Amino acid sequence: MPEDAAPTAALDEAALRIDLAAAFRLACRMGWHESVGNHFSAAVSEDGKRFLLNPKWRHFSAIRASDLLLLDADDPEVMARPDAPDASAWCIHGTVHAMLPEARVLLHCHPVHATALCTLKEPRILPIDQNTARFFGRVAIDTGFGGMADEAEEGRRIAETLRGKSVLLMGNHGVSVAAPSVAAAFEDLYFLEKAAQTLMLAYASGRALNVMPDALAAKTAQDWRDYAGMAEAHFAHWKAVLDREEPDYRD
Numbered sequence: 001m002p003e004d005a006a007p008t009a010a011l012d013e014a015a016l017r018i019d020l021a022a023a024f025r026l027a028c029r030m031g032w033h034e035s036v037g038n039h040f041s042a043a044v045s046e047d048g049k050r051f052l053l054n055p056k057w058r059h060f061s062a063i064r065a066s067d068l069l070l071l072d073a074d075d076p077e078v079m080a081r082p083d084a085p086d087a088s089a090w091c092i093h094g095t096v097h098a099m100l101p102e103a104r105v106l107l108h109c110h111p112v113h114a115t116a117l118c119t120l121k122e123p124r125i126l127p128i129d130q131n132t133a134r135f136f137g138r139v140a141i142d143t144g145f146g147g148m149a150d151e152a153e154e155g156r157r158i159a160e161t162l163r164g165k166s167v168l169l170m171g172n173h174g175v176s177v178a179a180p181s182v183a184a185a186f187e188d189l190y191f192l193e194k195a196a197q198t199l200m201l202a203y204a205s206g207r208a209l210n211v212m213p214d215a216l217a218a219k220t221a222q223d224w225r226d227y228a229g230m231a232e233a234h235f236a237h238w239k240a241v242l243d244r245e246e247p248d249y250r251d
């Protein structure tokens with residue numbers, strides 16, 4: 001197939017299922033999972049309203065491509081289905097995909113360092129190294145935590161705050177990352193957790209931080225865009241590892 005040929009929707013969904021299942025397995029390997037909670041999704045329709053989501057309370061390490069739920073954000077019966085998703089997952093992902101069709105993939109979890117950053121009064125990612133500067137100008141902060149996200153209003157606020165950005169630091173809660181592909185979202189989540197780890201360790205020193213001037217941070221963030229291919233290479237590497245060690249993620 002020529003590279004510019006549009007794949008059919010069915011092919012898209014099959015490929016997305018495999019990539020999203022890989023992301024769950026890899027999140028587990030990275031230690032980003034939490035019990036049987038948290039949720040990743042990927043839109044399969046142009047308008048974002050039809051999307052794949054992990055089934056309720058299935059451990060990330062066991063998720064297979066065929067396990068992913070195909071949901072419709074406009075379907076009022078979703079939470080009445082026998083295989084209804086987690087209420088918080090439906091609230092966040094259903095609303096974000098419906099309101100932000102450009103957010104093709106949305107990963108939501110509570111990695112320890114990024115979540116620790118989100119507990120600070122001012123949970124900003126200060127540009128103090130290349131990885132923190134990667135996110136300069138790309139981060140939204142939601143400080144309206146209202147308990148477990150299970151109401152439509154909570155989902156709308158999260159979607160509105162994320163609009164135009166690719167990372168949402170959710171105060172008192174965790175993080176969400178939106179990207180055009182699973183590989184790109186995985187890469188941003190990977191670097192987000194690394195950036196937060198570095199920043200929290202630097203804070204823990206108690207010493208003054210050497211924060212980059214805005215212009216340098218913006219240039220560094222722009223420089224990262226020239227490395228966009230890294231995301232695909234990184235994800236392809238890990239999929240090859242999964243293919244050797246736990247190939248049933250593709251099932």
Ligand SMILES: [Zn+2]
Pocket residue numbers: 038108109110173174
């Ligand atoms: Zn959460």
